[in-house]
Amino acid sequence: MGEKRNKFMALIFILVFMSFSSGWSQIAATISEDSESCLSCHSTFNSAIISDWEKSLHSKVMPVEALKKEILKRRVSAQKLPEEISSIVVGCAECHTMNPEKHKDSFEHNGFKVHTVVTPEDCGICHPEEKEEYGQNLMSYAYINLNDNPVYRDLINSINGIQTFDEGKIFFKTADDKTNSESCYYCHGTEVRVVGLNTRETPLGEMEFPVLAGWPNQGVGRMNPDGSMGSCSSCHTRHSFSIEMARKSYTCSECHKGPDVPAYKVYEVSKHGNIFSAMNEEWDFTSVPWIAGVNFTSPTCATCHSSLIADKNDEVIIERTHRMNDRLWWRIFGLVYAHPHPASANTSIIKNKSGLNLPTELSGEPVAEYLINEKEQSVRRENMQKVCLGCHSVQWVENQFLRLENTIQTTNEMTLTATKILVTAWDKGAASGLPHNSSIFDEAIEKKWVEQWLFYANSVRFASAMAGADYGVFANGRWYMSRNIQEMKDWLEFKLKGQSKKK
Numbered sequence: 340m341g342e343k344r345n346k347f348m349a350l351i352f353i354l355v356f357m358s359f360s361s362g363w364s365q366i367a368a369t370i371s372e373d374s375e376s377c378l379s380c381h382s383t384f385n386s387a388i389i390s391d392w393e394k395s396l397h398s399k400v401m402p403v404e405a406l407k408k409e410i411l412k413r414r415v416s417a418q419k420l421p422e423e424i425s426s427i428v429v430g431c432a433e434c435h436t437m438n439p440e441k442h443k444d445s446f447e448h449n450g451f452k453v454h455t456v457v458t459p460e461d462c463g464i465c466h467p468e469e470k471e472e473y474g475q476n477l478m479s480y481a482y483i484n485l486n487d488n489p490v491y492r493d494l495i496n497s498i499n500g501i502q503t504f505d506e507g508k509i510f511f512k513t514a515d516d517k518t519n520s521e522s523c524y525y526c527h528g529t530e531v532r533v534v535g536l537n538t539r540e541t542p543l544g545e546m547e548f549p550v551l552a553g554w555p556n557q558g559v560g561r562m563n564p565d566g567s568m569g570s571c572s573s574c575h576t577r578h579s580f581s582i583e584m585a586r587k588s589y590t591c592s593e594c595h596k597g598p599d600v601p602a603y604k605v606y607e608v609s610k611h612g613n614i615f616s617a618m619n620e621e622w623d624f625t626s627v628p629w630i631a632g633v634n635f636t637s638p639t640c641a642t643c644h645s646s647l648i649a650d651k652n653d654e655v656i657i658e659r660t661h662r663m664n665d666r667l668w669w670r671i672f673g674l675v676y677a678h679p680h681p682a683s684a685n686t687s688i689i690k691n692k693s694g695l696n697l698p699t700e701l702s703g704e705p706v707a708e709y710l711i712n713e714k715e716q717s718v719r720r721e722n723m724q725k726v727c728l729g730c731h732s733v734q735w736v737e738n739q740f741l742r743l744e745n746t747i748q749t750t751n752e753m754t755l756t757a758t759k760i761l762v763t764a765w766d767k768g769a770a771s772g773l774p775h776n777s778s779i780f781d782e783a784i785e786k787k788w789v790e791q792w793l794f795y796a797n798s799v800r801f802a803s804a805m806a807g808a809d810y811g812v813f814a815n816g817r818w819y820m821s822r823n824i825q826e827m828k829d830w831l832e833f834k835l836k837g838q839s840k841k842k
């Protein structure tokens with residue numbers, strides 16, 4: 340009964356729509372018939388989605404025109420596209436019915452096989468280079484890198500797990516999926532799964548939809564129902580999919596702002612961030628290529644990490660990359676110590692000598708076989724340097740990078756000192772950790788140790804790399820690194836005194 344009514348309503352709707360729709364066919368004669376049909380219904384209840392789409396290049400430019408542009412100005416990296424999708428604009432159907440055979444979330448919807456979750460694989464039909472590069476980025480492995488690593492899973496549970504207090508002891512429950520989805524996996528990405536079908540009442544009668552677990556989510560390493568990884572809309576939000584948004588640093592701030600990953604806060608207080616705040620209304624964020632000194636005068640996150648930058652004469656300063664590690668020679672995000680960048684974007688395969696899935700030993704030594712070598716480090720350092728040299732002199736940049744090298748060394752030393760105090764606490768039984776096969780994240784002194792590298796040493800290194808001094812000194816910086824060591828040592832002494840009194 341529901342289905343019949345549904346079809347009848349759809350028919351009426353389309354007929355009504357067609358009599359009013361001459362507007363559509365005038366402005367956009369090149370919309371596919373399928374997409375016209377989606378628009379006919381969806382314009383009544385998804386008007387915000389539709390107006391975003393109307394403002395985007397997808398509603399205006401057909402791939403066949405985009406492919407004609409000269410190479411530097413091209414926004415579509417496919418070399419050739421099948422005729423049936425190249426002479427129409429990119430409408431609802433072109434994205435939401437792409438690759439139906441791969442999509443476990445594909446469902447029968449008013450005569451179409453539709454999926455809601457549009458993935459890098461779908462975008463990759465027209466943007467294969469971006470898809471390919473993004474897939475070799477740490478970001479696309481962000482879910483796997485947490486979920487497949489026992490050390491980090493323990494960290495998740497020690498933070499998200501419910502604690503109970505019973506007979507003088509604290510116990511941890513394993514963290515639940517919903518909590519993890521709005522905590523770690525909000526940024527790292529969830530696993531999106533189809534867990535059933537649901538028939539519900541809609542403005543146009545009853546319809547059946549797949550029930551998605553782990554959704555909504557736009558995390559960078561999201562596991563998609565078509566087997567692909569990541570979400571392009573983490574930086575290009577639907578349905579404007581704009582380059583301007585991705586180039587502005589606010590977009591990255593969503594995930595790169597906390598005490599463990601303070602890139603945005605550092606940027607905000609840097610000279611670069613100041614110039615951006617003061618002057619960005621005069622800049623052009625849509626031009627391709629992006630011309631240093633003309634379209635913008637100071638870098639955003641995108642400039643240094645991703646953008647294609649050219650000079651006034653259209654000479655390329657550096658090519659675009661969605662594989663952000665192309666310009667990163669260190670991993671300044673300590674795990675536990677800063678170390679050369681991992682060779683594979685899948686970090687869960689790394690194992691150190693104590694059997695932990697970490698890229699450094701507790702002594703600070705890098706687990707070299709999984710990390711890039713010095714030669715590759717210098718290639719990547721030069722890539723980043725090319726960006727800087729678009730605006731700065733050689734000495735300005737080289738001296739700044741020398742400070743960063745020094746900071747990596749000094750912060751690693753401070754992490755080592757904290758680690759020695761922790762290991763002493765384990766050895767003397769003041770805390771139970773590695774030697775006792777027990778969690779290394781759940782006791783007071785262990786949490787202080789985590790703060791030493793995850794908050795303070797990271798903050799100092801980010802401040803050094805991206806030149807925002809405050810976060811290297813008093814705001815979670817060197818002051819806290821030194822205070823924390825003192826507190827760890829005092830804690831250990833009190834605890835040991837207490838133990839000897841008991842004896």
Ligand code: HEC
Pocket residue numbers: 348349352373374376377378380381431432435436448449451453454455540541542543544546548549
């Ligand atoms: C006969 C009208 C009609 C047509 C034609 C139609 N849709 Fe829908 N669609 C709906 C309604 C009604 C809903 C439910 C809205 C709600 O209440 O959530 C819906 C829901 C959806 C959803 C969300 C599903 C979810 O998981 O909640 C997507 C995505 C979608 N449609 C895409 C499309 C695409 C793409 C097309 C064209 C290929 C299309 N629709 C054609 C009426 C239509």
Ligand code: HEC
Pocket residue numbers: 412413414415459462463466469470473478559570571572573574575582585586627629641645646647648659661
């Ligand atoms: C981490 C953020 C981020 C993610 C995720 C991301 N992009 Fe981008 N994208 C950017 C930035 C930044 C730019 C601007 C680059 C520039 O200035 O040259 C950009 C630019 C683009 C452009 C414009 C290219 C041009 O030639 O003008 C396309 C197309 C694009 N991205 C597609 C994708 C696709 C497809 C995905 C998913 C596979 C994706 N992006 C994921 C940040 C991102």
Ligand code: HEC
Pocket residue numbers: 377378381385388389392397429430431432433434435455456457458555556570572577578580
């Ligand atoms: C360039 C590809 C693309 C086009 C074109 C496109 N979509 Fe989407 N759509 C997406 C992506 C990506 C998402 C986010 C899904 C996710 O990753 O979770 C999305 C999500 C949606 C959703 C669910 C979002 C929500 O907030 O509930 C609906 C409904 C939808 N699209 C309808 C449409 C309609 C209607 C059109 C045509 C006007 C359209 N889409 C055009 C890629 C596209």
Ligand code: HEC
Pocket residue numbers: 396397400401402404405408413414415424429433434457458461462463464465466571572575580581582583625
């Ligand atoms: C069927 C081909 C096709 C698909 C699929 C497609 N795009 Fe595009 N994309 C285009 C075309 C065409 C343009 C406009 C190119 C131009 O103006 O030169 C474009 C432009 C862009 C831009 C640049 C926008 C700007 O403001 O400069 C981004 C970013 C982008 N697409 C991202 C995506 C993402 C993300 C997806 C998947 C959710 C996607 N595209 C799916 C064809 C496609």
Ligand code: HEC
Pocket residue numbers: 477484485491494495498499522523524525526527593594595596597600671672674686687
């Ligand atoms: C607000 C966004 C956000 C949330 C929430 C978040 N992270 Fe992250 N995480 C990041 C970013 C950004 C990085 C990359 C930092 C870098 O490379 O400098 C990262 C990287 C990591 C890494 C390194 C993984 C590797 O091997 O490459 C670990 C481990 C990690 N996070 C653990 C967690 C845990 C555990 C939680 C939840 C308790 C969590 N994160 C929640 C943004 C987030």
Ligand code: HEC
Pocket residue numbers: 476477478480481482484485525526527557558559573574585586590591592593594595640641644645663664667670
């Ligand atoms: C939705 C959350 C999210 C957004 C938005 C986001 N990132 Fe990330 N980013 C992450 C996470 C999570 C990681 C860590 C992945 C891991 O270590 O496994 C990461 C890692 C990185 C890395 C380290 C990559 C490496 O190879 O070491 C860089 C650089 C980066 N992001 C830059 C950016 C820039 C620039 C933007 C904005 C254009 C951005 N991110 C937007 C979540 C995000």
Ligand code: HEC
Pocket residue numbers: 588591592595602603604606611638639640641643644666667668669670671672723804805
């Ligand atoms: C002036 C150029 C510049 C700007 C602007 C910039 N960065 Fe960086 N970024 C760097 C340099 C240099 C490094 C250190 C290089 C390395 O880790 O090998 C770095 C490191 C990082 C890392 C750490 C990757 C790792 O090794 O763990 C992340 C994440 C990051 N930046 C994100 C951002 C975000 C987000 C923004 C904007 C809020 C931003 N950056 C702005 C130059 C810049």
Ligand code: HEC
Pocket residue numbers: 610611614631632635636637638642643723724726727728729730731736739740806
């Ligand atoms: C688009 C141009 C541009 C790019 C690219 C750029 N910068 Fe800058 N940078 C500036 C401008 C402009 C200033 C402000 C100079 C002033 O204070 O008068 C600045 C300031 C700085 C400062 C602050 C110095 C101080 O003591 O106040 C440092 C450090 C710096 N840049 C390093 C770098 C590094 C390293 C890179 C590359 C990773 C880089 N910049 C990329 C334009 C740029």
